[in-house]
Amino acid sequence: xxxxxxxxxxxxxxxxxxxxxxxxxxxxxxxxxxxxxxxxxxxxxxxxxxxxxxxxxxxxxxxxxxxxxxxxxxxxxxxxxxxxxxxxxxxxxxxxxxxxxxxxxxxxxxxxxxxxxxxxxxxxxxxxxxxxxxxxxxxxxxxxxxxxxxxxxxxxxxxxxxxxxxxxxxxxxxxxxxxxxxxxxxxxxxxxxxxxxxxxxxxxxxxxxxxxxxxxxxxxxxxxxxxxxxxxxxxxxxxxxxxxxxxxxxxxxxxxxxxxxxxxxxxxxxxxxxxxxxxxxxxxxxxxxxxxxxxxxxxxxxxxxxxxxxxxxxxxxxxxxxxxxxxxxxxxxxxxxxxxxxxxxxxxxxxxxxxxxxxxxxxxxxxxxxxxxxxxxxxxxxxxxxxxxxxxxxxxxxxxxxxxxxxxxxx
Amino acid sequence: xxxxxxxxxxxxxxxxxxxxxxxxxxxxxxxxxxxxxxxxxxxxxxxxxxxxxxxxxxxxxxxxxxxxxxxxxxxxxxxxxxxxxxxxxxxxxxxxxxxxxxxxxxxxxxxxxxxx
Numbered sequence: 001x002x003x004x005x006x007x008x009x010x011x012x013x014x015x016x017x018x019x020x021x022x023x024x025x026x027x028x029x030x031x032x033x034x035x036x037x038x039x040x041x042x043x044x045x046x047x048x049x050x051x052x053x054x055x056x057x058x059x060x061x062x063x064x065x066x067x068x069x070x071x072x073x074x075x076x077x078x079x080x081x082x083x084x085x086x087x088x089x090x091x092x093x094x095x096x097x098x099x100x101x102x103x104x105x106x107x108x109x110x111x112x113x114x115x116x117x118x119x120x121x122x123x124x125x126x127x128x129x130x131x132x133x134x135x136x137x138x139x140x141x142x143x144x145x146x147x148x149x150x151x152x153x154x155x156x157x158x159x160x161x162x163x164x165x166x167x168x169x170x171x172x173x174x175x176x177x178x179x180x181x182x183x184x185x186x187x188x189x190x191x192x193x194x195x196x197x198x199x200x201x202x203x204x205x206x207x208x209x210x211x212x213x214x215x216x217x218x219x220x221x222x223x224x225x226x227x228x229x230x231x232x233x234x235x236x237x238x239x240x241x242x243x244x245x246x247x248x249x250x251x252x253x254x255x256x257x258x259x260x261x262x263x264x265x266x267x268x269x270x271x272x273x274x275x276x277x278x279x280x281x282x283x284x285x286x287x288x289x290x291x292x293x294x295x296x297x298x299x300x301x302x303x304x305x306x307x308x309x310x311x312x313x314x315x316x317x318x319x320x321x322x323x324x325x326x327x328x329x330x331x332x333x334x335x336x337x338x339x340x341x342x343x344x345x346x347x348x349x350x351x352x353x354x355x356x357x358x359x360x361x362x363x364x365x366x367x368x369x370x371x372x373x374x375x376x377x378x379x380x381x382x383x384x385x386x387x388x389x390x391x392x393x394x395x396x397x398x399x400x401x402x403x404x405x406x407x408x409x410x411x
Numbered sequence: 412x413x414x415x416x417x418x419x420x421x422x423x424x425x426x427x428x429x430x431x432x433x434x435x436x437x438x439x440x441x442x443x444x445x446x447x448x449x450x451x452x453x454x455x456x457x458x459x460x461x462x463x464x465x466x467x468x469x470x471x472x473x474x475x476x477x478x479x480x481x482x483x484x485x486x487x488x489x490x491x492x493x494x495x496x497x498x499x500x501x502x503x504x505x506x507x508x509x510x511x512x513x514x515x516x517x518x519x520x521x522x523x524x525x526x527x
Contacts, residue, residue, distance in 0.1 A: 116500075118500055118504070164522055165500050165520075165522045166412045166414075166497075166498075166499040166500045166503070166522060167499065167500050168498075168499040168500070168501055172501065176501065
């Protein structure tokens, strides 16, 4: 006997991987998804009354394949199509037990297909959450703040594009691999950042998405070992997520890094992150942006307090990042670090220079960083104006409450 | 699979081009076309006269109406096309990226519909 909740957990753990193999076997996303749903239905019935199989994934793939054959047969009988029958024979000819490496490759095929650059970034995220992570369409819809029907429509169109545009079910080779892997990591990081600081709504964090992104990171690190960028991203996510309990009060208010109770941080997760940063730094090759970001997060995680943080080294690492991956957002972070080394006046010069170039128009953290620097310089009137601008720029309630608190503190 | 590569670019830079640059661009297209013929990807391809020569036709209530110019005024105009045979979208994207004007304009890659 096995409890329904345990069966749910098996489905959740194995859905992505079983689907990945079924897609390769049947050559069609929709058919594979339908067949896997059929297999889940059979599993629910059999496993709850008897013993679950030793290898649930292999079981699901086998039953799923048979269900796919049933579906093809029904279609063939209905339409009388020769081609469908040929397909069925090819399916039957494949052995039921595939080598493990082949199954790992299937998961990578699925990930690279969902993160194909011919999809818009948000479609890549939605497809990955739905198929690789096995979230329901309703859950994915909530992440994007759209209705379930609209999301279902978007996913249908994406799967249609896979078929009609000839998006291959494969891991890119040699030269193409590095840029495509960057794309996959960008999708994982998008899932994570949405979980870490939601871009809108009433909750500061959606831990489910952060956990999902970390799960994807671990999976990718296992499937493609010894890649610095993957280890760096996983470390970065683990280190940021480890501070989750300290970042928010019970009432949902933001606690800034400088005010956080560091005893609330998840030490075990920090240790795991620190070890990964060390591993990533040992991989030969050019410095990877995620690794440098993780190294910055590692310095924060190691510091006994905000004041005793190694700010000069953090500022130096931001300078490395600016060389390998220049962006106005990194410049802003660099300026914030400089404020702790050379003081807020020097940092304000840097921020105003970024702002004068116009590279961060509409970026909501720019007025927030300015406001903080002006407050520390005790230029109260300008700080008030900057906090008002920051409040207008964000859609996140906890940030608005933080700025309101700062304004009160200045009175 | 077959894909149509639609070459969009700003026409005005072509008219502003001097003779030497125009000849250089023609040479690049010649070399590119030869290379995709040799690799077996090429099915067809042409350049188009500028949009100033275009006529747009609509039939409404059985009446044929014509207007001077292209259907839509946009920043980039359709200037030519290739019809190619490619293994998959990755193959097609790689070929599209080598079209000489991909550096200046944009190449829309569209799978060709198959009628069963």
